[in-house]
Amino acid sequence: MVKRFLSLEWKQFSRASYFQKGIAIKILLFFAAAYFSAIAIFFGIGIFFILKKAMPNTDPMVMVNNFLIYWLLFDLVIRFFMQQLPVMNIKPLMTIPIKRETVIHYLLGKTAISFFNFLPLFIFLPFTIVLLVQGYPVVNVLCWFVSVMTLTFCNNFINFLINKNNAYFYSIVSVLAIFIGLEVYQIFKISEPIGVAFNTLFNQPYLVLIPMLLLVALYRINFNDIKKGFYLDGAISKKVETVSTSDLSWLDRFGSIAVFLKNDLRLIWRNARPKQVLMMSFLFLFYGLIFYTQEAYQKMPAFLAFASMFVTGGFLMTFGQLVPSWDSEYYKLLMSQNIPYRKYLESKWYLMVVAVTISFVLSTPYLYFGWKIFGMIAAGALFNIGLNSFITLFGGALNRVPIELNVKAKAFSNTNGFNPTQMLIALPKLGLPMLLFYIPYKLVNFEVGIMVLALSGVLGIVFKNFFLSKIENLYQKGKYKTVAAFAEKN
Amino acid sequence: MITTSNLSKKYNDNLVLNIESLEIPKGQSFGLVGNNGAGKTTYFSLLLDLIQPTTGQIINNDVLVNESEDWKPFTSSFIDESFLIGYLTPEEYFYFVGELRNQNKADVDALLSQFEDFFHGEILNQKKYLRDLSKGNQKKAGIVAALIGNPEVIILDEPFANLDPTTQIRLKQIIKDLAETKGVTVLISSHDLMHVTDVCERIVVLEKGEIIKDLATSKETLKELEAHFAG
Numbered sequence: 001m002v003k004r005f006l007s008l009e010w011k012q013f014s015r016a017s018y019f020q021k022g023i024a025i026k027i028l029l030f031f032a033a034a035y036f037s038a039i040a041i042f043f044g045i046g047i048f049f050i051l052k053k054a055m056p057n058t059d060p061m062v063m064v065n066n067f068l069i070y071w072l073l074f075d076l077v078i079r080f081f082m083q084q085l086p087v088m089n090i091k092p093l094m095t096i097p098i099k100r101e102t103v104i105h106y107l108l109g110k111t112a113i114s115f116f117n118f119l120p121l122f123i124f125l126p127f128t129i130v131l132l133v134q135g136y137p138v139v140n141v142l143c144w145f146v147s148v149m150t151l152t153f154c155n156n157f158i159n160f161l162i163n164k165n166n167a168y169f170y171s172i173v174s175v176l177a178i179f180i181g182l183e184v185y186q187i188f189k190i191s192e193p194i195g196v197a198f199n200t201l202f203n204q205p206y207l208v209l210i211p212m213l214l215l216v217a218l219y220r221i222n223f224n225d226i227k228k229g230f231y232l233d234g235a236i237s238k239k240v241e242t243v244s245t246s247d248l249s250w251l252d253r254f255g256s257i258a259v260f261l262k263n264d265l266r267l268i269w270r271n272a273r274p275k276q277v278l279m280m281s282f283l284f285l286f287y288g289l290i291f292y293t294q295e296a297y298q299k300m301p302a303f304l305a306f307a308s309m310f311v312t313g314g315f316l317m318t319f320g321q322l323v324p325s326w327d328s329e330y331y332k333l334l335m336s337q338n339i340p341y342r343k344y345l346e347s348k349w350y351l352m353v354v355a356v357t358i359s360f361v362l363s364t365p366y367l368y369f370g371w372k373i374f375g376m377i378a379a380g381a382l383f384n385i386g387l388n389s390f391i392t393l394f395g396g397a398l399n400r401v402p403i404e405l406n407v408k409a410k411a412f413s414n415t416n417g418f419n420p421t422q423m424l425i426a427l428p429k430l431g432l433p434m435l436l437f438y439i440p441y442k443l444v445n446f447e448v449g450i451m452v453l454a455l456s457g458v459l460g461i462v463f464k465n466f467f468l469s470k471i472e473n474l475y476q477k478g479k480y481k482t483v484a485a486f487a488e489k490n
Numbered sequence: 491m492i493t494t495s496n497l498s499k500k501y502n503d504n505l506v507l508n509i510e511s512l513e514i515p516k517g518q519s520f521g522l523v524g525n526n527g528a529g530k531t532t533y534f535s536l537l538l539d540l541i542q543p544t545t546g547q548i549i550n551n552d553v554l555v556n557e558s559e560d561w562k563p564f565t566s567s568f569i570d571e572s573f574l575i576g577y578l579t580p581e582e583y584f585y586f587v588g589e590l591r592n593q594n595k596a597d598v599d600a601l602l603s604q605f606e607d608f609f610h611g612e613i614l615n616q617k618k619y620l621r622d623l624s625k626g627n628q629k630k631a632g633i634v635a636a637l638i639g640n641p642e643v644i645i646l647d648e649p650f651a652n653l654d655p656t657t658q659i660r661l662k663q664i665i666k667d668l669a670e671t672k673g674v675t676v677l678i679s680s681h682d683l684m685h686v687t688d689v690c691e692r693i694v695v696l697e698k699g700e701i702i703k704d705l706a707t708s709k710e711t712l713k714e715l716e717a718h719f720a721g
Contacts (some may be wrong), residue, residue: 074718089626094690168526242618243579243617243618245579245582259586259589259590262586263575264576266577266578266582267577270577270619271577329575329576330572330573330574330575330576331572332538332540332569332570332572332573333572333573333574333575335538335540335565335589336538336539336540336562336565336567336573337562337566337591338562338563338590338591338592338639339562339590340559341559361667376578405577406577406621479542480541480542483540483541484541485570487572
C-alpha cells in the first residue's frame with residue numbers, strides 16, 4: 001500500500017507543471033541546499049575545535065550539551081514557520097478499502113522525509129565522527145547521536161501537533177514563555193538542569209531509551225489526534241477560519257486607489273503566505289545591526305549604503321517582487337473587471353510607499369549610531385520610494401509564477417513566485433544604491449553621497465507618471481501570457 | 491451589440507474555435523450549447539480578452555475587444571471560481587466589485603436586497619470567506635456580483651451547474667428579467683438543454699469550434715436539440 005502511495009506522490013510531484021520547467025531554478029535550489037549542507041558540515045566539524053580553543057578548561061562535549069536545548073528550540077521555531085506539513089488529498093482515499101491506520105502511518109511517515117530532519121544530520125554526524133576520532137567512548141557517542149536525532153524527530157512531531165491543534169499550540173507556547181521568562185529574569189535557570197540532563201544522557205548511554213520513548217509517545221499522540229479528525233472537516237484537510245472583519249473605510253481618503261489598498265491589506269492579513277512575507281520583511285529592519293556594529297564596515301561606506309537601503313526596503317523587496325503573483329488566484333477577474341491597469345499598479349506603488357514610510361519610522365532607533373547612519377537610512381528610504389519601487393514593479397511584469405495564497409512557503413521545495421528573471425532584476429536593486437552613493441562619495445564626500453542617493457529617489461517621485469506608464473505598457477503586453485500562466489494552477 | 495467576424499483560435503495546430511460571423515443584437519438572451527471541447531469557454535474568454543484571437547475580431551458595442559479596454563465598464567462576467575477573491579467575505583467582494591463599477595455601498599445593498607430569495611440565507615452575514623463556501627454558494631455569489639453596476643452585457647459560463655434546483659429556477663427568472671425588461675444582452679453557456687431552451691430566445695450549437703446550428707427558440711427547439719445530441 002505504502003508503495004502505491006509513494007507512486008502517487010511521485011506522480012503528483014513529477015507531473016506538476018512547475019516541475020516540467022525551470023531547470024535553472026532547480027539548479028539554483030540545488031546549489032543553495034548544497035551550500036547550507038556544506039556550512040552545516042563544516043560547523044559540525046569545527047564546533048568541537050572552536051569550543052576547545054575558546055574554553056580550554058571545559059570539555060567541549062559538556063558545552064555542546066549545555067547549549068543543545070537552545071538548538072532544539074531554534075529548530076522548533078524554524079520548523080513552525082517554515083516546515084510545510086502534508087495536507088494529503090484524503091478525499092479519494094476515504095471511500096476505497098484502505099485501512100485508516102495505513103493512511104495515517106503513511107502521512108506521519110512522510111513528515112519524516114523533510115529537509116528539516118536532515119539538516120541536523122549534517123551537523124551532528126560530522127560532530128560525532130570528530131568525537132570518535134578524538135577518542136570519546138564509542139558507545140556513549142553513538143547513543144548520544146541517536147538521542148539527538150531522536151529528539152529532532154520529536155521536534156518534527158511536536159511541530160505537527162502544534163500546527164494542527166490549537167490546544168497543544170497554546171499550552172506549549174505558554175510553557176515555553178514561562179521558562180524563557182524565568183530564564184531571562186534569572187529567577188530559575190531551566191537551561192542548567194537541562195544541560196545536566198543532556199550530559200547525563202551522554203554519560204549513561206542506556207538512557208537513550210528516554211528520547212526514544214518520548215518519540216513513540218509523540219507519535220501515538222499524533223496518530224490518535226489525526227485518527228479522531230480523519231474526516232473531511234478534520235485535521236488533515238483545510239481549516240475553515242473564522243472571519244475577522246475590520247472597518248477599513250479610513251483608507252477611503254486615498255481616493256480611487258483606496259479600493260485596491262483595502263483589498264491588499266486584507267490579502268496580507270488573511271493569507272498564510274503574505275503573512276509570512278510580512279514577518280520576513282520585519283526582520284529586514286534589523287539588517288543594519290549586522291553592518292553598523294562591525295568596525296570593518298565603517299571603512300566601507302558603500303556597504304553601509306547597501307544596508308541602509310535594506311533597513312527600510314524589506315517589505316518593498318519581499319512583497320513587491322511578487323506583485324502580480326499575489327493576485328494570481330483571481331487574475332481573470334481583475335483583467336475583465338472595470339479596472340484600469342494604471343490604477344492597479346498605482347495602488348501597489350502606494351502600498352510600498354506606505355510600507356517604506358512605516359519601516360522608516362520604525363528605524364528611528366538607529367539614531368543611536370549617529371546622524372550619519374540615520375541620514376543614510378533616510379536617503380535609502382527615499383531611494384526605495386522613488387526608484388526601487390519602480391524597479392520592483394518592473395520586475396513583477398516579468399514574473400508569471402502563480403502563488404497559492406493560503407499555503408506557507410516551504411523551505412527548499414517551493415519555487416512559487418521565484419524565477420531567474422527575479423534574480424537579474426535584483427541586481428540593480430542592490431547595486432544601484434551602492435553606486436549612487438559610492439561614486440559621489442569617492443569624488444566629493446560622504447554628505448554629497450547621501451544627497452545624491454536621496455536626490456535619485458526624489459527624481460523618481462517627480463517622474464512617477466512616466467515610470468508608471470512604461471511599466472503599465474509592459475504589463476499590458478504580457479497580459480495574455482500572464483493570464484495563461486496564472487490559470488495553470490487553477 | 492456583439493459582432494464576431496472571422497474569429498478563430500488555434501493552439502499549436504489545433505483549431506479550437508472558428509466562427510465566421512455571429513451577430514448578437516442588444517437585449518437578446520443568447521445560449522451557447524455544445525459538448526465538452528466545443529469551444530464555449532474559449533469563445534467567452536475571447537469576448538473578455540483573456541486570450542488572444544488567432545484571426546478575426548469581436549466588436550462589443552463598437553469597441554474592438556482585443557484592442558481597447560473600453561468594453562469593460564458595460565460588460566460583466568462570471569466564468570469560474572478564479573473570478574472570486576477567496577479571502578474576502580461575500581459582502582466585501584460585492585462592495586469591491588461595486589466600487590470598481592462606481593456603485594456606492596447603498597447601491598450595492600439595494601441590488602443585493604433583490605436577491606435575498608436567490609441567496610437563500612446562505613451568502614450574506616455568514617461570517618465566512620468565499621474560499622470556505624460550497625461550490626454552489628460560490629457560484630451564487632459570483633453570478634450576483636456580475637449583475638452589479640447595471641452592465642449592458644452579462645456573460646455567464648455554465649451558470650446552472652452546481653446550483654440546487656430551487657436556485658436554478660430562481661436564476662432562470664433572473665436571466666429572463668434581465669433580457670426582457672432591462673434590455674441586457676445575456677450570454678450563457680450550458681450543458682443542460684432544458685434550462686437553455688427555457689431561458690434563451692436564441693440558441694447556437696457549437697461543435698469542434700464551429701457553429702452548426704443557430705435556432706430561434708420555439709416549442710420544438712428542445713426536441714430538435716435532444717435529437718441532435720443523441721445522435
